[in-house]
Amino acid sequence: MSTQNENRTGRKKSTLMLAELILFAMLGTLMFCSKIIMEALPNVHLLGMLTVTYTLAFRAKALIPIYIFVFLNGLFFGFAAWWVAYLYIWLPLWAVTMLLPKHMPKKIQYVVFPLVCCLHGLAFGTLYAPAQALLFGLTKEQTIAWIIAGLPWDLLHGISNLFTGFLAIPLSALLQMLMRKANLSAPNRIE
Numbered sequence: 001m002s003t004q005n006e007n008r009t010g011r012k013k014s015t016l017m018l019a020e021l022i023l024f025a026m027l028g029t030l031m032f033c034s035k036i037i038m039e040a041l042p043n044v045h046l047l048g049m050l051t052v053t054y055t056l057a058f059r060a061k062a063l064i065p066i067y068i069f070v071f072l073n074g075l076f077f078g079f080a081a082w083w084v085a086y087l088y089i090w091l092p093l094w095a096v097t098m099l100l101p102k103h104m105p106k107k108i109q110y111v112v113f114p115l116v117c118c119l120h121g122l123a124f125g126t127l128y129a130p131a132q133a134l135l136f137g138l139t140k141e142q143t144i145a146w147i148i149a150g151l152p153w154d155l156l157h158g159i160s161n162l163f164t165g166f167l168a169i170p171l172s173a174l175l176q177m178l179m180r181k182a183n184l185s186a187p188n189r190i191e
Contacts (some may be wrong), residue, residue: 028068056172114165122163125150
């Protein structure tokens with residue numbers, strides 16, 4: 001009798017895992033498609049907001065859709081020098097979101113998470129710079145000049161991330177609700 005229960009539990013766990021993988025593949029693809037759709041607007045996209053949303057909803061498992069997005073970029077646009085920074089550039093945003101307190105009042109969440117998105121957009125060029133410097137042999141002065149030259153684009157990036165960041169809280173709550181309705185596990189994050 002206990003063997004049958006274990007088998008049923010084992011099947012249920014593997015089914016949940018398969019369902020989660022399918023969901024994460026779709027979410028990573030959503031990130032990728034949103035980037036392509038919004039490419040007409042330079043440095044305006046949903047990627048920072050989606051990174052925060054997935055992290056709020058799925059915690060550490062958010063890395064799965066994030067890296068599916070990274071892989072899809074390399075697959076479709078080439079695993080070239082520009083892509084190397086994508087291997088780490090989303091990690092600071094994910095990590096900061098993970099480190100923030102789990103139970104913040106809603107009013108504070110609507111300030112903190114858009115600001116986190118904004119800061120990531122403002123720092124994007126600086127975060128990207130180490131890969132540029134290593135891959136192209138830039139000196140310290142050249143790297144600083146590269147960062148300074150990109151500041152207007154980083155400003156635009158930060159402002160757009162600020163506004164899209166307001167969507168992270170309701171979308172993560174929606175994802176968690178849908179996960180509960182589908183009987184999939186989602187850590188309780190937004191209340």
